[in-house]
Amino acid sequence: MAGLVLFVGMANAQELANFSRGAAQAKSPEMQGDKVTFRLNANYATYVNLVGSWMENPYGAGIPMVKGEKGIWEVTVDMPSPEIYTYNFIVDGVAVNDPQNYYVQRDGTRYLNMLIVPGERTENYYEANKRGTVSYRWYDSKLLGINRRMTVYTPYGYEANPKQKYPVLYLLHGGGGDEEAWTSMGRAAQILDNLIEKGLAKPMIVVMPNGNPGQQAAAPLGLDVKTFDRNDPAFANAYVKSLVEEIIPFIEKEYRAIPKPASRAIAGLSMGGGHTTSATILYPGVFSYICPMSCGIQESETLDASLQGIKKAGYKLYWIGCGTADFAWPGTEVLDKALTRNGMEHTLYASDGGHVWANWRLYLNTFAQLLFK
Amino acid sequence: MAGLVLFVGMANAQELANFSRGAAQAKSPEMQGDKVTFRLNANYATYVNLVGSWMENPYGAGIPMVKGEKGIWEVTVDMPSPEIYTYNFIVDGVAVNDPQNYYVQRDGTRYLNMLIVPGERTENYYEANKRGTVSYRWYDSKLLGINRRMTVYTPYGYEANPKQKYPVLYLLHGGGGDEEAWTSMGRAAQILDNLIEKGLAKPMIVVMPNGNPGQQAAAPLGLDVKTFDRNDPAFANAYVKSLVEEIIPFIEKEYRAIPKPASRAIAGLSMGGGHTTSATILYPGVFSYICPMSCGIQESETLDASLQGIKKAGYKLYWIGCGTADFAWPGTEVLDKALTRNGMEHTLYASDGGHVWANWRLYLNTFAQLLFK
Numbered sequence: 001m002a003g004l005v006l007f008v009g010m011a012n013a014q015e016l017a018n019f020s021r022g023a024a025q026a027k028s029p030e031m032q033g034d035k036v037t038f039r040l041n042a043n044y045a046t047y048v049n050l051v052g053s054w055m056e057n058p059y060g061a062g063i064p065m066v067k068g069e070k071g072i073w074e075v076t077v078d079m080p081s082p083e084i085y086t087y088n089f090i091v092d093g094v095a096v097n098d099p100q101n102y103y104v105q106r107d108g109t110r111y112l113n114m115l116i117v118p119g120e121r122t123e124n125y126y127e128a129n130k131r132g133t134v135s136y137r138w139y140d141s142k143l144l145g146i147n148r149r150m151t152v153y154t155p156y157g158y159e160a161n162p163k164q165k166y167p168v169l170y171l172l173h174g175g176g177g178d179e180e181a182w183t184s185m186g187r188a189a190q191i192l193d194n195l196i197e198k199g200l201a202k203p204m205i206v207v208m209p210n211g212n213p214g215q216q217a218a219a220p221l222g223l224d225v226k227t228f229d230r231n232d233p234a235f236a237n238a239y240v241k242s243l244v245e246e247i248i249p250f251i252e253k254e255y256r257a258i259p260k261p262a263s264r265a266i267a268g269l270s271m272g273g274g275h276t277t278s279a280t281i282l283y284p285g286v287f288s289y290i291c292p293m294s295c296g297i298q299e300s301e302t303l304d305a306s307l308q309g310i311k312k313a314g315y316k317l318y319w320i321g322c323g324t325a326d327f328a329w330p331g332t333e334v335l336d337k338a339l340t341r342n343g344m345e346h347t348l349y350a351s352d353g354g355h356v357w358a359n360w361r362l363y364l365n366t367f368a369q370l371l372f373k
Numbered sequence: 374m375a376g377l378v379l380f381v382g383m384a385n386a387q388e389l390a391n392f393s394r395g396a397a398q399a400k401s402p403e404m405q406g407d408k409v410t411f412r413l414n415a416n417y418a419t420y421v422n423l424v425g426s427w428m429e430n431p432y433g434a435g436i437p438m439v440k441g442e443k444g445i446w447e448v449t450v451d452m453p454s455p456e457i458y459t460y461n462f463i464v465d466g467v468a469v470n471d472p473q474n475y476y477v478q479r480d481g482t483r484y485l486n487m488l489i490v491p492g493e494r495t496e497n498y499y500e501a502n503k504r505g506t507v508s509y510r511w512y513d514s515k516l517l518g519i520n521r522r523m524t525v526y527t528p529y530g531y532e533a534n535p536k537q538k539y540p541v542l543y544l545l546h547g548g549g550g551d552e553e554a555w556t557s558m559g560r561a562a563q564i565l566d567n568l569i570e571k572g573l574a575k576p577m578i579v580v581m582p583n584g585n586p587g588q589q590a591a592a593p594l595g596l597d598v599k600t601f602d603r604n605d606p607a608f609a610n611a612y613v614k615s616l617v618e619e620i621i622p623f624i625e626k627e628y629r630a631i632p633k634p635a636s637r638a639i640a641g642l643s644m645g646g647g648h649t650t651s652a653t654i655l656y657p658g659v660f661s662y663i664c665p666m667s668c669g670i671q672e673s674e675t676l677d678a679s680l681q682g683i684k685k686a687g688y689k690l691y692w693i694g695c696g697t698a699d700f701a702w703p704g705t706e707v708l709d710k711a712l713t714r715n716g717m718e719h720t721l722y723a724s725d726g727g728h729v730w731a732n733w734r735l736y737l738n739t740f741a742q743l744l745f746k
Contacts, residue, residue: 091469096467135509147502
């Protein structure tokens with residue numbers, strides 16, 4: 001059928017058009033041995049810098065690139081240790097993504113290229129062989145008065161085994177994030193796929209809601225964003241209320257979730273860590289696995305009573321992750337001491353580094369192996 | 374609980390950090406009446422141009438912006454007619470996205486900002502009130518020898534009505550696209566949500582596979598891409614084979630799909646239009662609704678016999694969409710004439726414009742109302 005050949009040829013033409021419009025011909029980034037080279041075709045630029053999250057000052061001016069043949073700017077740096085990093089170029093003072101790099105992650109309103117350095121630390125951040133399903137679901141929040149989106153991960157085999165029920169991890173993002181943060185920056189689907197495939201974690205559903213109570217979804221084209229005073233604790237609790245009183249029933253009705261405390265885990269970073277401690281204090285006994293990350297707690301007269309409520313209701317794991325360089329470390333120590341003072345068994349997982357996704361990926365990769373066992 | 378206030382405060386701090394790092398303070402784009410203003414903070418740039426898909430030459434140098442106070446470059450243009458457009462800035466010769474614009478779509482390897490102009494033409498491209506679920510699913514292709522990703526849309530109420538079965542539209546992308554093209558550039562989920570909510574389209578499942586036979590997924594981090602000769606028609610047919618012999622059974626096993634020809638539609642643009650005509654010629658009777666878009670067909674000795682096969686097997690709708698300025702228009706006329714010559718009822722929907730998403734969104738919004746009725 002000659003016709004078929006024509007279609008394919010046309011497709012080719014269009015594809016080539018698409019790609020050539022978008023991309024310079026300089027390969028970037030190029031990893032060779034212990035070096036990585038970045039290139040940008042910018043013949044008319046006065047200067048081009050490279051800014052990477054592995055640099056001492058990831059928010060600084062970066063390092064200069066050198067203009068070579070055909071207007072290709074280039075710089076070669078030592079390969080940073082295995083991790084997922086972000087970077088972009090600064091062209092005459094303006095941030096530019098690498099048109100040669102397919103991998104972009106969104107952090108709030110910023111799009112940054114990813115540099116993933118292979119190694120033991122990152123092996124679970126790549127695609128596994130058996131992959132679960134990532135879905136975007138909408139639920140009606142009567143408490144918040146809006147229809148809201150969440151990301152739901154169901155493990156490999158969920159659809160093919162209609163009789164199996166699963167435990168659920170509620171995985172919460174931080175400030176500036178949204179329901180896509182854990183799948184985009186956190187590599188949550190890949191981490192769970194790999195851990196489950198290796199038999200290191202139980203097959204589980206992972207629910208990643210949007211933790212900004214006034215927001216319907218990450219990119220709400222044509223959707224209203226409710227304004228609110230984020231510093232109003234009542235409003236912060238309104239989301240926690242919605243999580244426990246609306247999202248959990250929604251998930252346990254529409255997914256094959258085991259509707260028991262022993263099959264519910266809650267974990268969150270930064271603001272999401274606050275939501276984690278708030279939810280477990282306000283609703284003791286709902287979650288048997290409690291994993292706040294990079295978030296502190298403040299001494300208060302009610303703290304001991306709140307923690308005693310959790311102790312009385314019972315829990316199976318209280319796992320705290322924080323970097324010793326994190327601004328949340330002092331508050332983490334307060335939580336650690338308070339749990340000890342109240343005779344509550346817990347784990348304090350202290351890592352290097354600060355308030356960064358490198359740590360939150362590491363924490364998920366670590367505590368997910370302890371859940372529902 | 375003072376602790377809760379602290380968490381919220383921390384969240385705020387981090388969020389502000391995220392946003393301020395990413396964004397200049399100049400609002401862009403700003404729509405006012407029949408004008409739209411674009412701004413970029415680029416104090417050290419020698420020149421900044423705006424390139425938009427609504428311009429006469431969307432791939433040209435664009436139009437110059439003027440440097441104003443505080444290094445903010447600005448240009449105001451007439452508001453183009455209601456549609457979704459893409460644009461970016463050219464800063465000293467380098468393509469730059471608008472850091473103020475949240476809305477970015479990916480076309481192959483290019484990330485471009487979206488400008489959506491409200492109007493009757495675009496009303497179904499915004500979020501509806503009742504929204505379906507968009508899922509990323511993986512299936513094993515024995516024919517292609519790889520595990521591959523597809524995007525699956527299930528309509529609002531699918532999860533809440535476990536006994537209802539649905540017809541399925543197989544919606545195929547073009548060259549340079551992938552399994553995310555129809556949801557990102559095509560607004561397929563929003564179009565179906567709106568049409569179904571308004572009672573203009575039947576609730577249906579929409580399956581959007583990856584039509585690049587060597588590719589496992591759109592952003593295959595750590596996945597191999599099989600190389601192949603795209604001009605080898607046997608290989609093009611290998612994907613069509615996988616679509617009919619692997620993807621359809623997969624969907625009809627794991628989703629509540631009605632497993633009948635009268636409940637199967639196939640539609641595709643450009644290369645996907647080629648896949649549409651190929652699949653219906655190679656597997657007559659499998660799909661009762663056939664909608665190739667922006668794709669031509671070549672006269673060949675086997676063409677009449679192929680079309681007679683479809684006629685004999687029976688179909689309910691043969692709907693062709695193409696722009697009169699599209700390079701595929703002549704081939705579309707060949708298909709139109711061949712269907713007439715063979716006494717096959719069909720619709721030729723001729724629109725203005727060329728080989729662009731503005732047309733493919735319009736076509737989906739049009740033919741989706743004719744399916745399964």
